[in-house]
Amino acid sequence: MNISVKIKDLVLKNPLTVASGTAGYGEELARFIDLAKLGAIFTKGLSLKPRPGNRGNRILETPSGVLNSIGLENVGLERFLSEKLPFLAERGATVIPNVAGHSVEENADLCRELSADPRVAALELNVSCPNVKEGGMVFGTDLDRFTEVVTKSRKASRCPLIVKLSPNVSDIAAFAVRAEELGADAVSAVNTFLGMKIDVKKRRPHFENRVAGLSGPAIRPLAVRAVYQVYEKVRIPVIGLGGIASLDDMLEFIMAGASAVSVGTMNMVDPGVSVDLVGALERWLGDEKINDLNELIGAAHPVREGTTGCST
Ligand SMILES: Cc1cc2nc3c(=O)[nH]c(=O)nc-3n(C[C@H](O)[C@H](O)[C@H](O)COP(=O)(O)O)c2cc1C
Secondary structure (H helix, E strand, C coil): CECCEEECCEEECCCEEECCCCCCCCCCHHHCCCHHHCCEEECCCECCCCECCCCCCCEEEECCEEEECCCCCECHHHHHHHHHHHHHHHCCCCEECEECCCCHHHHHHHHHHHHCCCCECCEEEECCCCCCCCCCHHHHHCHHHHHHHHHHHHHHCCCCEEEECCCCCCCHHHHHHHHHHCCCCEEEECCCEEEECEECCCCEECCCCCEEEEECHHHHHHHHHHHHHHHHHCCCCEEEECCCCCHHHHHHHHHHCEEEEEECHHHHCCCCHHHHHHHHHHHHHHHCCCCEHHHHCCCCCCCCCCCCCCCC
């Protein structure tokens, strides 16, 4: 049975990955799971210099999800390369750093430096963080700014480049199409949805940054819709995420068009869930007598021209 999937020339041993920002640099997760068993780990959004992140409240549980306002706290490029990457490489993890610079130039510099390291399998360009004032979601919601940052980051990257899309737009597929035109090797969908919490006692927003990003099972139907719409318009692989907690959730994303999936918020509920899902997927494919997972990608769509469609 084949459960490996491809992103350009990068082969992921299975489609299960952990989402950026919900698995840090793998250190905490490594106490619970064997990181080498994952398709890949997307590490926390990285900037050139360390960032302290946002002040005040940072995370709040909501019905079936969380709101977060972390503000891209991270160790910076130097410590990532000297401490975090060796830790992950020693454990046999496939590492995909998440690039989250403030400016077009910072993103390009990060892509250049990171992709020069052979321990980096691919890069994910985060143009969709809702929790920072500069960069972040501005890049992901304005097609001109998006074009600029993807063009320069693509040029600077010597490894597969995945562009992480913002769901906070009316036409997410338009951004995916633009990423494909500009040479991105894959897109990931989705980052968090803009949300807000009002503290009724204080009559003020709960988060200092006022808005925050909503994730977890609460957003799953929205994320599945986004993946479906993106898959209709592009040929590059789509990495699907948003509230995945179970085998069925993962299958929904794959049938909507995802070549790989990420577990995010649910890592905070059960740090073993991503690796458990690898086994659950293998058992399900065996029961369904499907020899190659790739046959299932996009199975919920009408058959594409020039393909043989899904066969079981
Ligand atoms: C606490 C937290 C921190 C996050 N940090 C990042 C980040 O640094 N970069 C990024 O691209 N996405 C970040 N995300 C978004 C997730 O990677 C993911 O896109 C989103 O949470 C949806 O997936 P989920 O519903 O499975 O969590 C973060 C999410 C959470 C909950």
